[in-house]
Amino acid sequence: RKSSSVQKLNSSNSSNSSPSKKKPPSLNLQPPKGTRDFPPPLLRLRTYLFTLFRSASLSHGFSEYDSPVLESEELYTRKAGEEVTEQLYCFSDKGDRRVTLRPEMTPSLARIIMGTKPALPIKWFSIPQCWRYERMTRGRRREHYQWNVDVWGVQGVEAEVEVISVMVRFFTSVGITQSDVGIKVNSRGIIGALLEGLGIPEDKFAETCVLIDKLEKVPVEALKADLEELGITEEQITSLTDVLVHKDIEKISEVVGDCPAVQDVRKLFSMCTELGIVDWLEFDASVIRGLSYYTGIVFEAFDRSGTLRAIAGGGRYDKLLESFGGDPTPAVGFGFGDAVIVELLKDKNLLPDFEKGEVEFCVYSMDEGGTAKAMKVANELREKGCSVDVVLEEKKMKWAFKHADRIGAKRVVIVGGDEGSRGEVRVKNMESGEQETVKVAEIGEWAENI
Ligand SMILES: Nc1ccc(Br)nc1
Numbered sequence: 001r002k003s004s005s006v007q008k009l010n011s012s013n014s015s016n017s018s019p020s021k022k023k024p025p026s027l028n029l030q031p032p033k034g035t036r037d038f039p040p041p042l043l044r045l046r047t048y049l050f051t052l053f054r055s056a057s058l059s060h061g062f063s064e065y066d067s068p069v070l071e072s073e074e075l076y077t078r079k080a081g082e083e084v085t086e087q088l089y090c091f092s093d094k095g096d097r098r099v100t101l102r103p104e105m106t107p108s109l110a111r112i113i114m115g116t117k118p119a120l121p122i123k124w125f126s127i128p129q130c131w132r133y134e135r136m137t138r139g140r141r142r143e144h145y146q147w148n149v150d151v152w153g154v155q156g157v158e159a160e161v162e163v164i165s166v167m168v169r170f171f172t173s174v175g176i177t178q179s180d181v182g183i184k185v186n187s188r189g190i191i192g193a194l195l196e197g198l199g200i201p202e203d204k205f206a207e208t209c210v211l212i213d214k215l216e217k218v219p220v221e222a223l224k225a226d227l228e229e230l231g232i233t234e235e236q237i238t239s240l241t242d243v244l245v246h247k248d249i250e251k252i253s254e255v256v257g258d259c260p261a262v263q264d265v266r267k268l269f270s271m272c273t274e275l276g277i278v279d280w281l282e283f284d285a286s287v288i289r290g291l292s293y294y295t296g297i298v299f300e301a302f303d304r305s306g307t308l309r310a311i312a313g314g315g316r317y318d319k320l321l322e323s324f325g326g327d328p329t330p331a332v333g334f335g336f337g338d339a340v341i342v343e344l345l346k347d348k349n350l351l352p353d354f355e356k357g358e359v360e361f362c363v364y365s366m367d368e369g370g371t372a373k374a375m376k377v378a379n380e381l382r383e384k385g386c387s388v389d390v391v392l393e394e395k396k397m398k399w400a401f402k403h404a405d406r407i408g409a410k411r412v413v414i415v416g417g418d419e420g421s422r423g424e425v426r427v428k429n430m431e432s433g434e435q436e437t438v439k440v441a442e443i444g445e446w447a448e449n450i
Pocket residue numbers: 084103104130131132141142143144
């Protein structure tokens with residue numbers, strides 16, 4: 001008797017005579033829902049952005065760090081109704097542990113600092129891929145790369161000025177000016193003083209801020225239940241939002257007095273005036289930001305045309321380490337996503353063309369069986385630090401030049417033929433069309449002098 005598995009195999013093929021005819025199930029060619037592939041042109045764009053994120057950070061003496069994309073779910077179980085914790089890409093792993101793809105980087109940074117206790121102050125940056133899982137299939141992305149820049153251990157607004165300076169340097173490096181983008185600045189301390197004035201208890205402050213931030217996106221009716229649960233009346237919300245429209249710190253100080261939060265904002269503006277970047281900034285009492293853990297100054301970069309969502313956002317979060325059981329540690333930072341900035345660069349016509357790559361040489365053998373010779377010439381050029389492609393199959397000259405153009409080769413080196421018999425190669429400049437003959441033995445030296 002055939003074993004049951006063989007019988008199964010035969011039965012599964014009963015529909016036709018031989019297994020080879022059974023078509024495999026069609027493969028889904030798309031990446032998982034809400035995620036992106038990065039074929040070379042898109043990866044060149046990503047590398048362009050990351051290189052400038054990195055140079056703006058390094059120019060200010062920041063050090064790069066990284067951590068696993070997978071984190072324990074408990075790192076994000078803040079009960080403040082934030083989108084970022086309500087849309088966790090979380091699951092139970094095979095050891096039945098509750099884990100999640102990180103939705104943001106700051107809690108991981110806090111975990112690392114608590115665990116390794118680096119000497120403070122630290123100035124660290126990272127460009128992590130962060131994830132969310134939205135139940136409603138709104139077709140929104142489920143992953144993005146978010147440049148994070150943080151200063152830990154500095155109590156004064158000098159830390160806010162430093163990270164804003166990093167952001168401004170990045171914008172300048174991609175050709176964005178203060179007429180394209182502004183940075184709205186506010187302080188949770190001001191909002192806190194207003195909430196106190198309305199009799200809202202301190203322990204409801206973080207959740208209330210998250211709700212007020214949501215008010216910008218949904219009508220107050222949609223949040224009525226949440227507001228009532230916090231004991232906040234619609235009248236209180238109305239009187240709060242009437243004050244939050246102020247864009248003049250003096251007007252706000254008439255309401256909340258010359259409190260430490262107002263002094264901090266004033267100091268930030270005067271330092272940025274001295275630094276020469278104040279025309280990027282504007283005070284805006286309505287800026288809240290949606291993360292519950294901000295405790296002081298908050299800021300967000302926006303496009304002045306008003307067509308795009310916030311480009312970046314950040315603020316002071318002095319209580320985060322304590323909330324994890326650590327020592328009180330001042331901290332300031334921002335997150336800068338990789339999506340809105342690309343839309344902005346497209347709108348401003350500031351996006352370079354990444355369709356083609358760049359390679360200095362394409363080496364081609366016109367003789368049959370000459371590929372190894374072409375590879376040897378290529379290695380001579382690589383020894384001098386050149387980027388060199390080699391045509392790896394027997395191809396006609398016309399194909400080789402078309403291929404060279406496709407890969408963005410600056411020059412084509414033709415090996416073999418009459419020149420080959422004289423120990424020479426022909427080099428064609430793809431831009432000018434100029435041709436020259438070079439001795440194979442001297443090609444490295446020649447390449448150093450072009
Ligand atoms: N937090 C978060 C993660 C992923 C995306 Br896309 N947006 C926000």
